[in-house]
Amino acid sequence: MILLGLALGLSMMLATPALAQDNPDPGQTELNGTIRFGFNQFFEGVVITVADSAGAEVGQAVTDADGRWNVRVPGAGAYRVSIDTGTLPEGIRLREGQEAVVDAVVDAGRGRAVVFAVGEAPKGTPFGERAAQTVFNGFKFGLIIAMSAIGLSLIYGTTGLVNFAHGELVTFGAVIAWYFNSSWGGLNLVAAAVLTVIVCGMLGAGLESGLFRPLRARRLGIFQLVVITIGLSLLGRQLIQLFFGAEPLPYRDFQVQKRWEFGPWAVTPREVTTIAVILAALVAVGLMLQKTRFGKATRAVADNADLAAVSGINVNRVVLIVWVMGAALAGLGGVFQGLDADIDPFLGFQLLLLIFAGVELGGLGTAYGSLAGSLIIGMSTEVSTLWISPELKFVVPLAALILVLLLRPQGLFGIRARVG
Amino acid sequence: MDFDIIFGNAARAALGPEAIILALAAIGLNIHFGYTGLLNFGQVGFIMLGAYGTSVTVATFGWSLWAGIPIGLFLALALAVTLGIPTLRLHAVMFAIATIAAAEIIRILIGSTDAIGLTGGPLSVSFDAGAFFDLNPYADGPQDRYGVGTFAFTGQQMWVITVGWVLVALVSLFVFLIVRSPWGRVLKSIREDQDAARSLGKNVFWYKMQALMIGGVIGGMAGVIDAIKTSGADPNGFRPQVTFYTYTALLLGGAATYLGPVLGAILFWFLREWIESFLRQLSAEAWLPNAVADFLEGSEGIISVAMVGLALVLLMLFRPQGITGNRTEMQLDAR
Numbered sequence: 001m002i003l004l005g006l007a008l009g010l011s012m013m014l015a016t017p018a019l020a021q022d023n024p025d026p027g028q029t030e031l032n033g034t035i036r037f038g039f040n041q042f043f044e045g046v047v048i049t050v051a052d053s054a055g056a057e058v059g060q061a062v063t064d065a066d067g068r069w070n071v072r073v074p075g076a077g078a079y080r081v082s083i084d085t086g087t088l089p090e091g092i093r094l095r096e097g098q099e100a101v102v103d104a105v106v107d108a109g110r111g112r113a114v115v116f117a118v119g120e121a122p123k124g125t126p127f128g129e130r131a132a133q134t135v136f137n138g139f140k141f142g143l144i145i146a147m148s149a150i151g152l153s154l155i156y157g158t159t160g161l162v163n164f165a166h167g168e169l170v171t172f173g174a175v176i177a178w179y180f181n182s183s184w185g186g187l188n189l190v191a192a193a194v195l196t197v198i199v200c201g202m203l204g205a206g207l208e209s210g211l212f213r214p215l216r217a218r219r220l221g222i223f224q225l226v227v228i229t230i231g232l233s234l235l236g237r238q239l240i241q242l243f244f245g246a247e248p249l250p251y252r253d254f255q256v257q258k259r260w261e262f263g264p265w266a267v268t269p270r271e272v273t274t275i276a277v278i279l280a281a282l283v284a285v286g287l288m289l290q291k292t293r294f295g296k297a298t299r300a301v302a303d304n305a306d307l308a309a310v311s312g313i314n315v316n317r318v319v320l321i322v323w324v325m326g327a328a329l330a331g332l333g334g335v336f337q338g339l340d341a342d343i344d345p346f347l348g349f350q351l352l353l354l355i356f357a358g359v360e361l362g363g364l365g366t367a368y369g370s371l372a373g374s375l376i377i378g379m380s381t382e383v384s385t386l387w388i389s390p391e392l393k394f395v396v397p398l399a400a401l402i403l404v405l406l407l408r409p410q411g412l413f414g415i416r417a418r419v420g
Numbered sequence: 421m422d423f424d425i426i427f428g429n430a431a432r433a434a435l436g437p438e439a440i441i442l443a444l445a446a447i448g449l450n451i452h453f454g455y456t457g458l459l460n461f462g463q464v465g466f467i468m469l470g471a472y473g474t475s476v477t478v479a480t481f482g483w484s485l486w487a488g489i490p491i492g493l494f495l496a497l498a499l500a501v502t503l504g505i506p507t508l509r510l511h512a513v514m515f516a517i518a519t520i521a522a523a524e525i526i527r528i529l530i531g532s533t534d535a536i537g538l539t540g541g542p543l544s545v546s547f548d549a550g551a552f553f554d555l556n557p558y559a560d561g562p563q564d565r566y567g568v569g570t571f572a573f574t575g576q577q578m579w580v581i582t583v584g585w586v587l588v589a590l591v592s593l594f595v596f597l598i599v600r601s602p603w604g605r606v607l608k609s610i611r612e613d614q615d616a617a618r619s620l621g622k623n624v625f626w627y628k629m630q631a632l633m634i635g636g637v638i639g640g641m642a643g644v645i646d647a648i649k650t651s652g653a654d655p656n657g658f659r660p661q662v663t664f665y666t667y668t669a670l671l672l673g674g675a676a677t678y679l680g681p682v683l684g685a686i687l688f689w690f691l692r693e694w695i696e697s698f699l700r701q702l703s704a705e706a707w708l709p710n711a712v713a714d715f716l717e718g719s720e721g722i723i724s725v726a727m728v729g730l731a732l733v734l735l736m737l738f739r740p741q742g743i744t745g746n747r748t749e750m751q752l753d754a755r
Contacts, residue, residue, distance in 0.1 A: 095533075102537075105479065113543055117533050162513045215737075223459065224736045226513065227671065230664055231732030238726035242719055349660075353524060356517045391532050398521040405518050406506035 029106055031081055032070035033114045035063050035088075042067030043092065043118070047084040053077065062087075076108040083116045092118060095389075127386075132264035134382045140271055142358075142378020143278040144340070146371045148333035149355045150285055151204075151326020153370045156359075157302035158319050159216065164229040166330060167352030168236035173200050173331025174338035174347055175244050181251050189253040193335045197328045204327025208320050233349065241345040248342035274336045281329060282371065298322060354381070354394070357401035363411030373412065376400075421705060426697040428570030433693035434686045437577065437649040440584035441467070441642045442688060445662075446670040446681030447591055448638030453667075454675035455599055456631040457611030459512045462503070462519030464662040465526050466636040469495040470643025471653040472530055476539055479547035479652070486551065489644050496640025499526075500633040508628045520660055531655030539655075546652030553579065580649050587645070588682060591638055596678045598634070607631055608676075661725070668728050671735050674745030683743065688728075696724040 031050055036042045046063045050071040058079065061069040073079055082101040085094060094100060095117040106112045152166045173196050180192035187195070215225065259266040289295035300308040301318045309315045337347060354377055362373025377397040384396040404411065433439065445467055452460040473492030477483045499522075507518045530539045539545055553576055558566070560575030567573055573581060598604055606627055609617045618624045647653050665688065673684025702708065703716035716723075735742065 107546070107548065115533065115536055115541070115543060117536075220736070222512065224740055226459070226516065227667065228733050228736045230667070231729045231736070234661065234664055234729030234732065235726050236729075238722050238729060242722050242726065353517075353521055357521070360514065360517065389532065389534060392528060392534070395525050395528050398525045401521050402506060402518055402525075405510055405514060409510055409514070 028072055028111065029075060029108055030070050030072045030111050031079060031104060031106060031114055032068070032111050033116065035067045035069070035083075035116055035118060037092070037118050043089055045087055047087045049082050049084065051080045051082070053080070055080070070111070073106055076106055078103060078105050080104075081114045088118065094118060129264045131383070131386060133266070134386055135379060136265050136267065136271075138379035138382030139375065140275055140340070140378070141382055142375035143275060143282070144333050144336050145351065145354050145358050145378050146374035147278050147281055147336075148330045148351060149359050149370050149374050150282075151323075151330045152355055153359050154298070154302075154322045155319075155326055158298065158305070158322050159212070160222070161212065161225055162222075162229070164226060164352070165232040165236055166229075166355065167348035167350070168233050168240070169200065169203070169327050169330040169348065170334040170337065170351055171237065171240055171343075171345060171348030172203065173197075173334030174343045175240055175334075175345075176200070176331070177335045178244075178249060178251060178338065178343050181253065182249075186252065189251050189335075189339075193332065196331050196335055200331025201324040201328035203331075204323040204325075205320060207327070208323035212323075213316060213319070233352075237345055237349060244343075244345055246345060248344040250342045251339055270339060274339065277332075278336065281332070285325070285329075286368075294318070294321065350394075353401075354378075354397050357397045360401060360411055361404050363413040369411060369413035421701050425570050426694060426701060428568070428572075429697040430690045430694035431571045432567070432573070434690035435581065435585075436573070436689070437580050437584060437645065439685050439689040440581065440588060441646050441649070442666060442669050443588050443682045443685035444591065444642035444645065445639050445666045446673070446685050447588070447595060448635035448642070449666050449670050450675060450677075450681045451595065451599075451607075451631050451635035451638070454670065454677070454680070455604065455607045455611060456628055457512075457614075458508075458628060458632065459516040460519050460632070460635070461516040461660070461663050461667075462521075462523035463635075463639050463666050464658050464660060465499055465503075465519070465523030466496040466639030467643040467646065467662065468523070468526060468530065468653075468655075468658040469499050470640030471647040471658075472539055472545070472643070473640070474644050474647040475545045475547050475653045478549075479540070479545050480538055484551060485547075485549060485648075488547075488647075492644050492647070493637050493640045496636045496643070497633055500636035501629070504629045504632045508625055508632065520663070523658075523660065523663070527655055527658050540652075542655065544652050544654035546650075547647075549648050549651045552648050555579075580645070584645050587641065591641065592678060592682060595638075599678075603627075603630075664732070665728060668732050668735075671740070671742050672731070674742030676746070677742075677744045680742055680744050687743075691731075692724050692728065695727055696720045699723060 035046045044063055044065050048061045048069045050058045052058050058073055059071040061071045063069045080101060080103055085100055098117040102114055104112050104114050148170050152163055155161055155163055176199055177192045177196040180187045180195050181189050259268055289298060297313045297318050300313055301315050305315050334348060337351060358374030358377040359370040361376055362369025380400055381393050381397050384393050445463055449463050452458040470492040473495040474488040477488035477491045478485050503522050507515050529535060531542050533541050535541045556579040558575035558578045564575045565572040566578050606622050610624055610627055614624050669684035669688040670681050672687055674680030699716055699720040703713050
């Protein structure tokens with residue numbers, strides 16, 4: 001796989017990037033920047049030349065050990081900055097689409113940062129192999145979305161609540177597992193994940209019985225409920241940030257693993273476990289919905305809660321179990337997502353829009369539809385990186401969401417109903 | 421603990437440019453949500469296009485600021501049309517999700533390294549707003565301050581504030597006039613029962629589109645003020661939270677009222693800054709245990725935003741009509 005590095009640290013969707021404008025001497029009219037790859041590789045000895053708009057050279061700089069350079073310019077105006085690509089280290093070149101000459105406008109008395117996006121040269125991986133790998137990554141990502149989506153979908157189905165705070169359940173799972181894994185006793189991540197599932201299930205039970213059941217009794221409108229969950233989402237995210245901090249952190253276990261080779265795929269045992277556990281969970285949920293008395297009751301409540309209640313089904317108990325299950329699965333989804341990309345307070349909210357996209361793509365309220373939708377969303381997100389830069393990959397599922405809404409508002413597997 | 425400083429900071433935030441931006445965004449959202457019942461959760465997208473349209477026109481293309489402002493507003497209008505055509509027919513909650521998604525798409529594209537040449541990408545874009553400040557009638561020396569204590573503005577800020585609040589007043593008057601017209605009554609009837617409105621021969625889709633366009637352009641104005649105030653724009657300033665703050669302000673003041681969004685924006689910033697300043701003063705108190713002080717230190721902003729979330733929940737539970745609203749107007753079971 002080609003790793004594309006960026007000259008600046010980039011946030012994915014919601015992480016706060018550290019966009020320090022390197023300005024060692026405030027008040028100087030200058031151009032500056034840092035030549036680096038990712039967060040930890042800085043290139044020394046790269047030559048940068050600055051010319052004025054007439055083409056006359058104004059100054060030249062060589063990057064220091066931290067990859068930094070700066071060129072003072074005589075005054076405000078437009079300048080032309082060029083990088084000598086020959087001075088980049090062996091095997092490193094400008095990122096595709098990055099010009100070696102960049103125009104920049106400097107204000108008087110201010111430093112203006114100029115970016116040269118630098119990436120590693122491709123290692124000659126054939127396209128087919130890269131495609132296979134992205135399909136695998138997308139499959140795994142889609143499964144994580146699907147597992148996190150079960151709760152959202154079932155809670156919507158049984159109570160009509162669109163829970164914008166569902167993403168924070170995912171984040172909560174990832175963060176609690178991190179605490180079990182690191183700060184509180186340093187449990188093995190497997191044990192931590194089991195505890196996380198239990199804690200998240202309890203949280204789900206608490207939210208349902210302490211908050212959402214009383215809210216249903218008050219018969220609030222859809223809008224009020226949506227705004228309440230948005231408020232909860234904001235509150236939850238800020239509280240997590242308050243304790244956990246905004247910096248992304250990894251789990252302690254399973255970070256470095258030897259890859260197994262399967263044909264075109266090179267996969268880590270960690271990824272195989274992720275996929276196996278999620279598939280098992282999805283099959284278990286599916287069987288439960290189809291085969292057990294509880295599953296039948298759930299489907300009855302989803303179909304018509306009043307009718308189900310009249311038939312002797314304890315609706316509140318069904319909803320409670322759905323909440324416990326949904327929250328536990330969301331928390332576990334958070335653990336797997338945190339294992340894949342580091343944990344930060346925005347992990348869940350970032351996933352939430354993709355969960356919505358998956359659920360909507362499949363058709364709101366259709367269980368298998370949201371599984372299929374989530375897989376499509378996961379795959380399209382990852383496979384798109386074959387052609388577009390990874391920082392843009394979340395545009396693809398969001399655009400797919402809007403496109404589906406335009407062409408088939410009921411989703412791929414939903415039933416058409418006119419709404420407005 | 422110095423309450424003069426706390427109240428001074430809070431009052432400055434409540435009357436400053438931030439409150440003006442929020443008030444304009446909320447007035448636009450009021451047309452969408454308050455009068456038409458549209459759950460627009462992508463208001464930040466309109467603000468962003470207003471801000472970037474203005475900044476990029478001046479910074480990248482080197483045109484005048486007076487060309488940049490209408491271009492920013494036009495982009496907001498264009499977003500309303502392109503967003504409205506596919507999504508206005510959707511179920512309310514799906515519309516909400518689609519609008520969040522659209523605003524996020526725009527933010528990711530504007531903030532990507534591929535867009536550096538146009539929008540500055542992850543680096544913010546900055547431009548020279550001199551054309552606006554040339555008209556500044558306030559003396560703007562380094563020593564000039566208007567106000568008392570921490571409740572004081574510089575000459576430049578005074579000019580932004582004056583123009584901003586005049587704009588808020590004009591836009592509020594405009595909304596007052598259009599909403600009490602027959603056109604406004606159709607909007608409210610769509611909010612209450614769009615099938616009934618349709619059965620009376622009203623083109624519900626077109627009315628919703630007009631509401632989306634007008635509210636979107638007003639959101640764009642918020643972006644223009646933002647761009648002028650900061651002489652630029654930064655993609656990180658346009659996350660989905662901005663929309664949620666706008667909802668908080670609108671619901672606090674009272675949706676579907678003329679002054680609710682303005683009152684809400686002022687109160688929102690007053691309370692948020694009051695809490696933040698109070699916590700900052702509190703964490704410096706000597707009697708506070710060290711552990712608590714360390715915990716508070718640097719977390720004041722996080723806690724004040726958490727309070728916004730809490731306020732949303734409590735508002736919806738106990739006073740969905742906000743301070744000035746009419747409870748029956750807020751009982752819409754949005755479709």
